[in-house]
Amino acid sequence: MAQYARGAAAVAVIRLHNPPVNALSLTVLQALEDGLKRADADPSVKAVMICGENGKFSAGADIRGFSSPKRHGVPLGPIISLIERSEKPVVAAIEGIALGGGLEVALGCHYRIAHVKAHMGFPEVTIGLLPGAEGTQRLPRLIGVPAALDIITTGRHIPATEALKLGLVDEVVEENTVEAAIRFANKVIGQPLGPRRLSLKPVPKLPNMEAFLSEALVKVKKQAHGCLAPELCFQAVKAATEQPFADGVRKERELFNILLTSGQAQALQYAFFAEREVQKWTTPNGASWKSTSPQPIRKAAVIGLGTMGRGIVTSLVKANIPVVALEQNVEYLNMGRKAVMLLLEREAMKMEQGAQTLDFHNPARLQFTVDFDVLHDVDLVIEAVFENMALKKEIFHKLSRICKPGAFLCTNTSALNIDEIASATSRPHQVIGTHFFSPAHVMRLLEIIYGHHTSPTAIATAVQLAKALKKVGVVVGNCFGFVGNRMMFPYVQQAVFLVEEGSRPEAVDQVLEDFGFKIGPFRMSDLAGLDVGWRSRKGQGLTGASLPPGTPARQRHGHRYSPLPDLLCENSRFGQKTGKGWYQYEKAGGRTAKPDPWLHNFLAQYRDTHHIKTRFIDQEEILERCLFSLINEGFDILAEGIAAGPEHLDVIYINGYGWPKHRGGPMFYASTIGLPRILAKLQKYSEAHPDVPGLQPSAFLKKLVAMGNPPLKEWMSYQSRQSNKL
Numbered sequence: 001m002a003q004y005a006r007g008a009a010a011v012a013v014i015r016l017h018n019p020p021v022n023a024l025s026l027t028v029l030q031a032l033e034d035g036l037k038r039a040d041a042d043p044s045v046k047a048v049m050i051c052g053e054n055g056k057f058s059a060g061a062d063i064r065g066f067s068s069p070k071r072h073g074v075p076l077g078p079i080i081s082l083i084e085r086s087e088k089p090v091v092a093a094i095e096g097i098a099l100g101g102g103l104e105v106a107l108g109c110h111y112r113i114a115h116v117k118a119h120m121g122f123p124e125v126t127i128g129l130l131p132g133a134e135g136t137q138r139l140p141r142l143i144g145v146p147a148a149l150d151i152i153t154t155g156r157h158i159p160a161t162e163a164l165k166l167g168l169v170d171e172v173v174e175e176n177t178v179e180a181a182i183r184f185a186n187k188v189i190g191q192p193l194g195p196r197r198l199s200l201k202p203v204p205k206l207p208n209m210e211a212f213l214s215e216a217l218v219k220v221k222k223q224a225h226g227c228l229a230p231e232l233c234f235q236a237v238k239a240a241t242e243q244p245f246a247d248g249v250r251k252e253r254e255l256f257n258i259l260l261t262s263g264q265a266q267a268l269q270y271a272f273f274a275e276r277e278v279q280k281w282t283t284p285n286g287a288s289w290k291s292t293s294p295q296p297i298r299k300a301a302v303i304g305l306g307t308m309g310r311g312i313v314t315s316l317v318k319a320n321i322p323v324v325a326l327e328q329n330v331e332y333l334n335m336g337r338k339a340v341m342l343l344l345e346r347e348a349m350k351m352e353q354g355a356q357t358l359d360f361h362n363p364a365r366l367q368f369t370v371d372f373d374v375l376h377d378v379d380l381v382i383e384a385v386f387e388n389m390a391l392k393k394e395i396f397h398k399l400s401r402i403c404k405p406g407a408f409l410c411t412n413t414s415a416l417n418i419d420e421i422a423s424a425t426s427r428p429h430q431v432i433g434t435h436f437f438s439p440a441h442v443m444r445l446l447e448i449i450y451g452h453h454t455s456p457t458a459i460a461t462a463v464q465l466a467k468a469l470k471k472v473g474v475v476v477g478n479c480f481g482f483v484g485n486r487m488m489f490p491y492v493q494q495a496v497f498l499v500e501e502g503s504r505p506e507a508v509d510q511v512l513e514d515f516g517f518k519i520g521p522f523r524m525s526d527l528a529g530l531d532v533g534w535r536s537r538k539g540q541g542l543t544g545a546s547l548p549p550g551t552p553a554r555q556r557h558g559h560r561y562s563p564l565p566d567l568l569c570e571n572s573r574f575g576q577k578t579g580k581g582w583y584q585y586e587k588a589g590g591r592t593a594k595p596d597p598w599l600h601n602f603l604a605q606y607r608d609t610h611h612i613k614t615r616f617i618d619q620e621e622i623l624e625r626c627l628f629s630l631i632n633e634g635f636d637i638l639a640e641g642i643a644a645g646p647e648h649l650d651v652i653y654i655n656g657y658g659w660p661k662h663r664g665g666p667m668f669y670a671s672t673i674g675l676p677r678i679l680a681k682l683q684k685y686s687e688a689h690p691d692v693p694g695l696q697p698s699a700f701l702k703k704l705v706a707m708g709n710p711p712l713k714e715w716m717s718y719q720s721r722q723s724n725k726l
């Protein structure tokens with residue numbers, strides 16, 4: 001709703017009220033309209049002030065309303081016009097946030113006063129929409145086309161100080177914004193309102209508007225990666241430069257409706273809520289976010305300053321958490337220190353552009369050491385050494401002796417058993433997995449893995465840490481590869497099998513990149529380094545010296561196996577770092593992947609040696625075998641209770657594995673394809689490849705199909721408790 005009151009003798013106050021973020025529901029909009037009409041009808045009211053309850057102006061339209069079967073039209077635009085047409089000055093008092101429809105309401109007002117800590121923006125593009133309540137037409141009139149395009153096509157939040165520079169707000173205050181706005185409203189009573197009505201203003205001209213717009217379109221398309229909304233946002237702003245306000249509004253509405261009914265908007269809005277839902281973690285034994293409080297982290301330590309450790313230290317420093325960074329010897333410490341300082345300098349430069357500072361030269365905030373005893377007073381340690389169980393256990397044994405009793409011990413691992421690592425300590429309840437993604441100071445995902453003994457407090461603390469690091473923490477159970485990598489194994493395996501059967505790395509990558517992945521599986525392997533998987537396969541006895549003599553080249557434990565990645569490593573082709581892998585690069589460390597005739601010859605010989613008849617593989621088969629095997633593993637993970645719901649898998653894939661967000665994540669994608677179709681295709685492929693377990697349909701998938709393909713929200717109600725391994 002919106003509350004109507006008098007702020008001063010002549011000023012009516014309309015306060016938007018819909019906790020927690022004052023989203024604009026139909027009820028709020030109705031109350032806003034009623035308030036405006038009441039103020040208009042009351043001759044003693046000379047000005048109006050609009051603000052939001054609880055220090056927040058508004059987060060915009062109620063996003064849940066967009067997928068409601070009852071959605072109809074865009075009821076906000078006419079209300080904004082009503083505000084603008086008012087013969088009494090209307091002032092917006094912006095505290096906290098004014099986003100989307102909230103900012104559009106503020107643009108309808110004649111004046112805008114913002115608190116210095118407020119943020120504004122049009123994040124609609126991130127949920128597959130555009131500012132559809134005349135925002136694409138008013139904003140360029142107020143701040144010009146370049147700034148408006150930037151804000152509308154990126155969805156970035158801008159701080160009040162920047163908004164003032166752009167002319168988006170009239171004043172920024174440090175005091176009580178509502179009181180300042182009422183004072184301001186009193187001052188402007190009687191002043192002409194015509195020049196304050198944005199719909200009447202022309203769009204500021206640029207000397208080279210056409211050239212500017214063509215360049216901007218290229219940039220927008222490049223950044224969109226197949227997502228429709230940025231380009232339609234661009235078209236709407238372009239309309240403002242070409243047409244009168246009313247026609248521009250008509251165009252905006254037309255484009256808005258295209259987006260609203262597109263599957264992409266639904267996928268992006270699902271992703272928005274999924275990200276929030278996973279914060280409300282639960283475990284199969286009943287622990288949950290509701291009943292558990294995190295412990296404060298006042299000081300942390302990171303062990304190991306390799307690629308991961310450096311990123312993790314940088315993340316902690318950026319989050320203002322004092323850190324001790326530890327290496328095994330002075331030589332490695334100095335190398336690590338240099339690399340961390342370089343990363344922090346770059347981050348500081350980026351932050352300076354946003355008028356923020358980063359303090360990392362103070363030893364109380366960042367200390368480097370080779371002495372484990374220095375860790376005696378930290379609240380949390382993140383071990384980030386090699387993926388080697390013996391080494392990790394040795395470190396955890398040491399930590400368990402040195403660290404204070406309440407300290408949490410986290411291991412950054414992408415696959416290893418948390419329980420085994422915890423068994424090396426006297427405090428397994430305080431041991432937890434924190435799987436960061438590289439580069440750790442950039443990637444948003446943090447997989448948080450609880451072991452058999454991990455306490456709810458340790459989970460809550462890790463989730464809180466993720467939040468402090470501005471990451472999305474997803475709590476999952478303990479199994480080999482956890483959720484993300486476990487689903488990745490069959491996907492990459494299919495990609496390699498497809499190449500064995502006749503495809504090429506570049507063909508497979510192209511199909512998956514066209515689908516929307518930022519990078520296909522072969523380019524990804526080259527980037528990560530082929531030696532990483534090779535080491536792990538050697539460790540598992542799948543290749544190398546420990547392989548029993550007489551093992552068939554293309555079979556392990558009775559299942560199909562491809563030795564191709566091992567053979568590339570034996571030829572010293574480790575990917576980008578050696579300049580050769582599945583592709584060739586301009587030099588060792590080069591970034592530009594080019595198809596490699598050597599590899600094509602090698603593949604032809606390999607197929608001859610193993611009597612594999614080369615066949616043409618079409619795009620559909622490539623896509624389905626890679627994606628459906630990944631999704632199939634997801635169903636097994638859900639059945640085993642490793643993740644609390646499909647949303648968790650989707651958030652992991654969007655934030656850690658480059659899954660295109662506008663497709664909502666693998667499990668959401670499966671729900672849009674329809675589970676019967678996925679099952680039928682898996683059945684077809686598993687009949688053709690009976691020796692590939694990853695293509696055998698998951699029992700849980702079969703069950704859901706038998707239950708009539710229920711909506712994704714209901715899947716977990718069909719998960720039987722017996723199948724839960726935890």
Ligand SMILES: CCCCCCCCCCCCC/C=C/C(=O)SCCNC(=O)CCNC(=O)[C@H](O)C(C)(C)COP(=O)(O)OP(=O)(O)OC[C@H]1O[C@@H](n2cnc3c(N)ncnc32)[C@H](O)[C@@H]1OP(=O)(O)O
Pocket residue numbers: 020021023024025026029059060061062063064065066068070071072074075076097099100101102123124127129130131132133273276277
């Ligand atoms: C019958 C149908 C029709 C209904 C339609 C009515 C209105 C129609 C008007 C049409 C206008 C068209 C043009 C306008 C479009 C828009 O405005 S689209 C919305 C644009 N706004 C956003 O995208 C903002 C999204 N929110 C955020 O970015 C963040 O939530 C935040 C505001 C920055 C706050 O962040 P934080 O403090 O970290 O809290 P969160 O955990 O993220 O959020 C708290 C809870 O609030 C819920 N929530 C947030 N925003 C919205 C929203 N706009 N609509 C609905 N709910 C929202 C969020 O889910 C959290 O909920 P819980 O998880 O349940 O706690």
